[in-house]
Amino acid sequence: MEEAVAPEPTEVVRAGAADPGAALGSGASGSGPVPAPPAGPEVRVRFEQLIAEELNGLYRSALRLTRNPTAAEDLVQEVMLKAWRSFHTFQEGTSIRAWLHRILMNAFFDSYRKQAREPEVLDQQDVGEFYLYDKAQEGESLGEAGNPEVEVLDRIMDADVRHSLDALPVQYRAAVLLSDVQGFTYKEIAQMLGVPVGTVMSRLFRGRHLLQRQLWESATKRHLLKGDGR
Amino acid sequence: MNCEESMEMLWQFLDKELDGGATGELQRHLEECRHCFSKAEFEQRLRAMVRRSCSCEQAPPELRERLSKLIRLF
Numbered sequence: 001m002e003e004a005v006a007p008e009p010t011e012v013v014r015a016g017a018a019d020p021g022a023a024l025g026s027g028a029s030g031s032g033p034v035p036a037p038p039a040g041p042e043v044r045v046r047f048e049q050l051i052a053e054e055l056n057g058l059y060r061s062a063l064r065l066t067r068n069p070t071a072a073e074d075l076v077q078e079v080m081l082k083a084w085r086s087f088h089t090f091q092e093g094t095s096i097r098a099w100l101h102r103i104l105m106n107a108f109f110d111s112y113r114k115q116a117r118e119p120e121v122l123d124q125q126d127v128g129e130f131y132l133y134d135k136a137q138e139g140e141s142l143g144e145a146g147n148p149e150v151e152v153l154d155r156i157m158d159a160d161v162r163h164s165l166d167a168l169p170v171q172y173r174a175a176v177l178l179s180d181v182q183g184f185t186y187k188e189i190a191q192m193l194g195v196p197v198g199t200v201m202s203r204l205f206r207g208r209h210l211l212q213r214q215l216w217e218s219a220t221k222r223h224l225l226k227g228d229g230r
Numbered sequence: 231m232n233c234e235e236s237m238e239m240l241w242q243f244l245d246k247e248l249d250g251g252a253t254g255e256l257q258r259h260l261e262e263c264r265h266c267f268s269k270a271e272f273e274q275r276l277r278a279m280v281r282r283s284c285s286c287e288q289a290p291p292e293l294r295e296r297l298s299k300l301i302r303l304f
């Protein structure tokens with residue numbers, strides 16, 4: 001993506017990123033003094049290009065986090081303005097998508113902590129390692145022919161997946177979103193969430209199992225599959 | 231590598247976070263074990279489905295326009 005950009009604005013941006021820690025520093029965290037916006041129309045053109053490329057992905061992540069289109073728009077607007085103000089700290093050659101998502105996570109969790117809209121109830125129930133696969137293998141609920149596990153996946157709708165992900169507690173939802181939807185590495189996710197890599201892995205492990213349970217429940221509720229639904 | 235070890239590594243394998251040696255070992259096991267291969271294939275398909283399902287929404291055009299105006303103001 002970066003390769004497609006004209007060289008002139010690149011140089012302008014690079015010149016501003018003298019501080020090695022600045023790319024993910026105070027500008028991205030949303031706390032501390034707001035740095036001056038980058039000057040020059042060529043920088044604005046470059047930033048507008050980035051908005052065009054990254055906006056949908058960022059909006060989708062915001063939508064999964066906030067679970068509300070209006071709140072997602074507000075969050076994306078806040079993130080893009082923060083990103084614009086600290087754009088001079090962005091290090092060329094690093095991932096703009098990861099940088100924007102770090103700002104997104106900081107902004108979302110800052111406001112989440114302040115508002116405490118949703119009590120963080122972490123489900124400790126054991127869900128088994130391959131919940132959905134095992135459910136499918138039980139087989140009774142499905143047609144007798146073919147592969148039951150393939151049939152389960154064929155019967156789950158895109159909307160079921162989104163609703164199931166949205167139903168997860170926010171810490172698990174964020175981890176699964178960043179890994180399974182956005183494809184970031186454990187290390188990138190750890191930086192975005194400000195937690196150790198081991199915590200990312202355990203949240204992913206738990207989050208994916210909860211997601212599978214939700215998928216099964218949501219599919220059975222809609223009578224797409226016959227099952228106990230619990 | 232036995233089935234239990236291979237399934238413990240499966241998530242890291244799907245996340246492309248396993249090193250080359252362990253990846254090779256796991257791949258060899260999956261080639262030989264139909265049961266583990268079936269689980270791995272299922273998890274891979276599920277992963278692809280999650281990604282696809284959450285990749286279709288578009289940001290509203292008004293948001294894009296508003297952002298363009300806002301960054302000109304600031």
